Amino acid sequence: MTTLEPIANAPETTGVSIHSGFPNPAAENHSRKSGLALDLNQLLVQHPSSTYMFRIRGHHWADQGIFDNDIAIIDRALSASPHDLVITWQEEAFEIHRRKDLIGQQSTWGVISAIIHPRTKSAS
Amino acid sequence: MNQPMFALIDCNNFFVSCERIFRPDLNGHPVVVLSSNDGCAVARSNEAKALGIPMGAPAFKYRELFKRHQVVQFSANFELYGDISDRLVRLLTGITPRIELYSVDESFLDLSELGITDYRAWGDAIRQRIWREVGVPVSIGIAPTKTLAKLASERAKKDRGLQGVLNLSKLPDWLIDPQLEATPIQDIWGVGWRLTPQLRAIGIHTALDLKHMSRSHASQLMGVHGRQMVCELNGISCLPLEREHKVRQSVMHGRMFGEDTSDFSVVESAIASLTARSTQALRRDGLLARRACVSLSSNRHKPGYQRRDLWFTFNTPTADTGLITAQIIAELDKSFNRSQQYHRANVLLLDLVPQDSLQADLLGYVDIEQDNRSQRRLAAVDHIAHRYGKGRIGYAAEKLSQAWQPKRQLRSPRYTTSWDDLPQAQLGPTNL
Numbered sequence: 062m063t064t065l066e067p068i069a070n071a072p073e074t075t076g077v078s079i080h081s082g083f084p085n086p087a088a089e090n091h092s093r094k095s096g097l098a099l100d101l102n103q104l105l106v107q108h109p110s111s112t113y114m115f116r117i118r119g120h121h122w123a124d125q126g127i128f129d130n131d132i133a134i135i136d137r138a139l140s141a142s143p144h145d146l147v148i149t150w151q152e153e154a155f156e157i158h159r160r161k162d163l164i165g166q167q168s169t170w171g172v173i174s175a176i177i178h179p180r181t182k183s184a185s
Numbered sequence: 186m187n188q189p190m191f192a193l194i195d196c197n198n199f200f201v202s203c204e205r206i207f208r209p210d211l212n213g214h215p216v217v218v219l220s221s222n223d224g225c226a227v228a229r230s231n232e233a234k235a236l237g238i239p240m241g242a243p244a245f246k247y248r249e250l251f252k253r254h255q256v257v258q259f260s261a262n263f264e265l266y267g268d269i270s271d272r273l274v275r276l277l278t279g280i281t282p283r284i285e286l287y288s289v290d291e292s293f294l295d296l297s298e299l300g301i302t303d304y305r306a307w308g309d310a311i312r313q314r315i316w317r318e319v320g321v322p323v324s325i326g327i328a329p330t331k332t333l334a335k336l337a338s339e340r341a342k343k344d345r346g347l348q349g350v351l352n353l354s355k356l357p358d359w360l361i362d363p364q365l366e367a368t369p370i371q372d373i374w375g376v377g378w379r380l381t382p383q384l385r386a387i388g389i390h391t392a393l394d395l396k397h398m399s400r401s402h403a404s405q406l407m408g409v410h411g412r413q414m415v416c417e418l419n420g421i422s423c424l425p426l427e428r429e430h431k432v433r434q435s436v437m438h439g440r441m442f443g444e445d446t447s448d449f450s451v452v453e454s455a456i457a458s459l460t461a462r463s464t465q466a467l468r469r470d471g472l473l474a475r476r477a478c479v480s481l482s483s484n485r486h487k488p489g490y491q492r493r494d495l496w497f498t499f500n501t502p503t504a505d506t507g508l509i510t511a512q513i514i515a516e517l518d519k520s521f522n523r524s525q526q527y528h529r530a531n532v533l534l535l536d537l538v539p540q541d542s543l544q545a546d547l548l549g550y551v552d553i554e555q556d557n558r559s560q561r562r563l564a565a566v567d568h569i570a571h572r573y574g575k576g577r578i579g580y581a582a583e584k585l586s587q588a589w590q591p592k593r594q595l596r597s598p599r600y601t602t603s604w605d606d607l608p609q610a611q612l613g614p615t616n617l
Binding site: 108109110111113114115116117118119120121122125127132133137138148150151152153154155156157158162170 | 209210272273275276279317318319320600601607608609610611612613615
């Protein structure tokens, strides 16, 4: 997992970028659409065609720095190492686990490459 | 030059497969996607096909069957399907820029320059990669002609033993011909409903029969097109990859009203919304329209079906929502028939020209000062729409009535195109 401390410490930047930084891929040629010379997509999205975003639900991972309402960036092109966080489908819902905690053949939906933690209401 | 070689990559039951990305529990279950307006099946999972649900089946007619077999129904979620389609194209473009987007769920690739030695292995690898990375199943056909590649992908989809990939390149005829024999004439690319009975009448029932037709006979019966089909089935490539970026000729948005209406404010509101969406599409592509056509029609399935077209010509090509909406509504107001029950509205913008060419247009009258002002205003509107989501800003008429909006209660969330609709993931038990 990549933790993104600088972003978490800069709520203003987070607020602006999260809302405008991940445009529809069809509008890709407007690279300055976000209004920033530094494009967060470039930093956070290695493989656009296999990258999906999820909203994280649950409060009991706070001691690991993962909070309810955070946004998980999933890259399905990555293969998981034992300590990576992965998303799996469990009966009725998607769940987040460490790869090493999954038993045997359980298939993973994707690997979490980064987590965005909004620090202000406007950035969530 | 290398020998031509093509792959057709075709998504299986595309809309259903898109829904299953975020609902893995629906793998193996019968699923249908219904058109958002009239509730007819526009995509069916294999399980739904096996239940005998035909394409275009109206949901209300199949309600009992759906219930009995627990068929899961979705209203079409075109935001999602468009996004998944974009992802596929991006992935394929990464393999080779020589790609032809044939439809929302089918693309031809030109493989001749890629130096592939084992086409079957290449196809298996691409299929697995798309399944793993994007999350949808595809069928792949590989052959020295586009017609054969398309035929091969159809066979790969239908014959489970092929595991989703059929390679017809560098094979002797005795291995290719059984696949052609298994393909009925109406399933061949280029044989439409018009040619099918003509060919059957002279004893041509399968792709293999057509392959063995003499070229002169084919020319006689079907012209150049027929000759090309016969050549292509024999492995002689006649149809090149069509790569020219098709410049948009027109933009059209249309909708059925939730229920038939003769209320001017409902129609006006719908037209304003459709115009806003059409002009937004124009501006996104840097285009301006010279003409517009608005159509209003009654229900074609009811007696007295009527349709009215109103045409508009703009002195200066424009993509200005306000200007176009105002002209259209003013004209509509003059001629609106309040005793007519309207069912559907369309807005078509056509005669499109690139925005950049405007200032160079010496023949047309161009008020550059006015144009610059309106462009700045529109850029602001688009910026707000982009930043806060479509529908957050619009012209007043758009909001007059929302009654015309179709009922889409079965639509899945816009998982990949709206921050409010992201899929959710529960944190699992901690195990330190």
